[in-house]
Amino acid sequence: MISSLKERRTIRKYLNKDIDEQLLNELLETAFRAPTTQNMQVYSVVITREQENKEKLAPAHFNQPTVTSAPVVLTFCADFNRFIKWCEQNHAEPGYDNFQSFVTAAIDALLVAQQFCTVAEISGLGCCYLGTTTYNAPQIAEILHLPKFVIPITTLTVGYPADIPAQIERLPIGAILHHEAYQDYTPEAIHRLYFEKENLAENKKYIEENHKENLAQVFTDVRSPRKDNELFSKTFLDFIVKQGFRLPD
CATH class of the missing domain: 3.40.109.10 (NADH Oxidase)
Known part of the structure; x- marks a missing residue:
């Protein structure tokens, strides 16, 4: 199950x-x-x-x-x-x-x-x-x-x-779990946790099709402005x- x-x-x-x-x-x-x-x-x-x-x-x-x-x-x-x-x-x-x-x-x-x-x-x-x-x-x-x-x-x-x-990709478990208290994300952690998502072929295609610099801009400017x-x-x-x-x- x-x-x-x-x-x-x-x-x-x-x-x-x-x-x-x-x-x-x-x-x-x-x-x-x-x-x-x-x-x-x-x-x-x-x-x-x-x-x-x-x-x-x-x-x-x-x-x-x-x-x-x-x-x-x-x-x-x-x-x-x-x-x-x-x-x-x-x-x-x-x-x-x-x-x-x-x-x-x-x-x-x-x-x-x-x-x-x-x-x-x-x-x-x-x-x-x-x-x-x-x-x-x-x-x-x-x-x-x-x-x-x-x-x-x-x-x-x-x-x-x-x-x-x-299957649609998901962020790694380390991006979501916080033990005992919330641990805020450093710029290095953000880069590491989103690296795989950003570099998937289908997501690179979205970036190109929407004429954006990166995947974040696809969300902020196109999908959910x-x-x-x-x-x-x-x-x-x-x-x-x-x-x-x-x-x-």
Whole structure:
């Protein structure tokens, strides 16, 4: 099992084969055993199977082909709507319209998403995380009819792999682990830890195609520039407030 997890790959292309509903439900029930803050389970999952609805979601995910080609699209949401309603019906005063509660629900949703991804891959399925979910959360919420206190956090496309792509590189373990306390990075350490990543053939190709001096500039100027980050930040924060969560003053 450890070997299987170490060999995992993101799968974006799927066979034209549906996922049995019983299997999908079993995988989701297994995912719902993931840890959750105070056992509140403040998350929900929206299943999208109908092609028409996948096509509605696609623009919110920048029309990535994996959205419309996958047999199943799962949107994992931070959801305090259900819990607040339960509190109010039982004459308990909920205090969950705040940023801390949103973060709690977002963490719960991500824990469940990752547990689903793990059990799905063990079962022979492939998954692809869509980081675009928070970029266009208002659009996704409208399509999925998400009420107050429900916010989309991440999306998984799921299906049987059409092929097995090459594994994406990762930083060495020494780049990430800190023993007992955080040890900040010297310029020499940064150079050493990113050297292999920077010198992979595919990354050198990205540098050349984007007419940049190095891989860092591909990220800062092309993949994730400041103007995009600030635009998506404002959109998402405004939506969090619109959905009922108050940000700190």
